[in-house]
Amino acid sequence: MNTKPFGIGMVGTGRISDLHAIEYLQNPHARIVALCDRDVELARRRASKWRVDDARITDDIDELLADPEVDLVEILLPHHLHLSAAEKAIAAEKIVSLQKPMCVSIEEADRLVAAAELSERPFKVFENFVFFPPVIRAKQLIDEGAVGRPLAIRLKSNKGSNRTAWEVPGPTRAWRQERGSAGGGPLVFDDGHHKFALAWHFMGIAEEVHAFVGKTTYPDGSYVDAPSIISFRFPGNRVGSLELVDSPELEVITRHYAQDDKVEITGTKGVLWINVGHGRLGDPAPVALYRDGTVTTYHDMATGWEESFVLSTRHYLDVLRNGGAPVLTAAEGRRVLRFALAAEESARTGRTVRVTAD
Ligand SMILES: NC(=O)c1ccc[n+]([C@@H]2O[C@H](COP(=O)([O-])OP(=O)(O)OC[C@H]3O[C@@H](n4cnc5c(N)ncnc54)[C@H](O)[C@@H]3O)[C@@H](O)[C@H]2O)c1
Structure with missing residues (x-):
């Protein structure tokens, strides 16, 4: 078993890096040793805020990868840079955690899956929603048979x-507005990754996807890809849907993104709801279950969205020390990406897209 803390090098110290830092700063098996951002002042400010003043600061990924103190590279870059950064980090024999979506096309994903499989180190596609405590509780309940056989999932x-x-x-915000850097729309492709990951987590791989993707443009020229609705069919006569709505004056209670996320799973004998996500509307029970005429609510869990990052990172460190598979593996990340790309393809062509397992 590895006893020396893993030296962590972060590539990209933008908005989301604050939530990645939490567990690396508190876990005795990790130590942040290097930060890389093309905005080197931003990297310095993060180092100072996180009190890792002795960390190497650079604007050059190659310099970070050449540092023998760096064991694990956390890649937090705009999507079009994911493939090249991850390939370089694998080639430099580093452990790699790559933020979702793993890349922007299936061809890129195939390259990364192949590189990850050749690497001796567990490669993680960082998807945090499946580690959100209400999602963990819901999965436990479903696995225990609380709703019977799950037949449908509805995400909003x-x-x-x-x-x-x-x-x-x-x-x-700016790079998310450009297909060249984002790879797809801000809600369907970027944030949608989390929702497709949840659909996969609870229901498995969809075999058909059909989507209507709308567009709302703002006076400053920016847009969101909503209102949108995406429907999916899973093997075994089961279905699901994802509805995306933009309500500019809807006050969402949050410390992070102003977005309310809800999940409803209907089974043969019960219905289960997850009522919180990035934010929440009012003070709902995080998880609720209807079964046999009675609603049971579940409150005893953390609901801060940052907890999903903490638990996802902690799980990875446990895997690195004790063995097992990261969540997501490269192959799983590819499946979720395929799901998101199918939604965009369906909206473009107006046709149902068949999603083969691999
Ligand atoms: N899991 C989640 O819930 C979640 C939430 C937000 C973002 N993300 C993901 O995290 C990643 C980063 O998103 P963000 O919101 O932090 O974006 P961001 O723009 O705030 O951060 C990206 C950083 O990369 C830096 N950068 C760009 N090109 C570079 C280069 N060539 N070399 C070095 N640094 C470079 C930028 O200066 C910026 O600081 C994306 O993959 C995004 O999808 C995930």
Whole structure:
């Protein structure tokens, strides 16, 4: 078993890096040793905020990868840079955790899956929603048979007002508006990854996807790909849907993104709801179950969205020390990406897209 803390090098110290840092700063098996961002002042500010003043600061990924103190590279870059950064990090014999979506096309994903499989180190596609405590509780209940056999999943994501939300800097928003850097739309492809991951987590791989993707444009020229609705069919006569709505004046209670996320899973004998996500509307029970005429609510769990990052990172460190598979593996990340790409393809062509397992 590895006893020396893993030296962590972060590539990209933008908005989301704050939530990745939490567990690396508190876990005795990790130590942040290097930060890389093309905005080197931003990397310095993060180092100072996280009190890792002795970390190497650079704007050059090659310099970070050449540092023998760096064991694990956390890649937090715009999507079009994921493939090249991950390939370089694998070639430099580093452990790699790559933020979702793993890349922007199936051809890129195939390259990464092949590189990850050749590597001797467990490669993680960082998907945090499956580690969100209400999702963990819901999965436990479903696996125990609480709703019977799951027949349908309904996901709803409602973007709202961000008066209570954290600040999202202009550059963080800007690259998401461009297909060349984002790979797809901000709600269907980017944030949608989490929802497709949840659909996969609870129901398995969809075999058919059909989508209507709308567009709402703002006076500043920016857009969101909503209202949108995506439906899926799973093997075994089961279905699902994802509805994306933009309600600019809807106040969402949040410390992060102003977005309400809900999941409903209907089975042969019960219905289960997850009522919180990035944010929440009011003070709902995080998880609720209807069964045999009675609603049971579940409150005894953390609901801060940052907890999903903490638990996802902790799980990875446990896998690295004790063995097992990261969540997601490269192959799983590819499946979720395929799901998101199928939605965009269906909206473009107006046709149902068949998704083969591999
Ligand atoms: N899991 C989640 O819930 C979640 C939430 C937000 C973002 N993300 C993901 O995290 C990643 C980063 O998103 P973000 O919101 O932090 O974006 P961001 O724009 O705030 O951060 C990206 C950083 O990369 C830096 N950068 C760009 N090109 C570079 C290069 N060539 N070399 C070094 N640094 C470079 C930028 O200066 C910026 O600081 C994306 O993959 C995104 O999808 C995930």
